[in-house]
Amino acid sequence: MPDLVWCAADPHFERGDPALGVFHRWLEAFDAAGAPNLVLLGDLFQVWVGLPAVQTEEQREVLGALAGLSSRGRKVVYLRGNRDYFIEEPLAEAGVFLADQWDLEIPGGGVMRFEHGDLINSSDQQYLRWREVSRSATVRALFQLLPPDRQRAIAGRVERGLSGTNAYYKSYRPALELERWARRLAAEGVASAVLGHFHVDQEESAAGVSIRFVPQFREDGAHLRVIGNGASYLEHLS
Ligand SMILES: [Mn+2]
Secondary structure: OEEEEEEOOOOOEOOOOHHHHHHHHHHHHHHHHOOOEEEEEEOOEEEEEOOOOOHHHHHHHHHEEEEEHOOOOHHHHHEEOOOEEEOOOHHHHHHOEEEEEEEEEEEOEEEEEEEEEEEEEOOOHHHHHHHHHOOHHHHHHHOOOOOOOOHHHHHHHHHHHHHOOOOHHHHEEEEEEEHHHHHHHHHHHEEEEEEEEOOOOOOOEOOOEEEEEEEEEEOOOOEEEEEEOOOOOEEEOO
């Protein structure tokens, strides 16, 4: 059975990151393999501020590759992560569908939900407010009033502040909130879910919903492939 989806999560690419080359090879492999859907589960870069003055050459190159795929009729989906800011316009220009969640109807296998995962912890109201406010049109407008080098300096500071927290993600699991979230999905008729953000290679079931956690895409090119019946398997780039 052919692959329905190729899916990668949380590379957190930094400047000059050797895993970036692996990612470009992975996109070429996806192109050659012919699967219809490419799903990026967010946090592609250490921080991604999609404004003209701040976006890096490496981010533009990735956008170029994604634009190529979408222009050849492939569905490219990007699920917003907690490190993604103001990426709406550049992704739209590249023909990439951007959302907080995306549902895929699996023929005979029910609905599969894809999302980054940082919105699951509904108990953290402060974080959820920050997520919304920091991405608001007001903050965007204020940010863009600053001179370009100020904008880049702030983005760099955010990037440094966010790096080196991998251990935190690996140990972080809001079990109660995850259960509550899964119950909501079940009520919406969602059969299975695919998540990034937690940086673990794991499968579990909550409220009857099977949840697949996708580990970080790094130098080994680890990614998830979903086949036509909704089954999935972890694959590496050879
Ligand atoms: Mn994340």
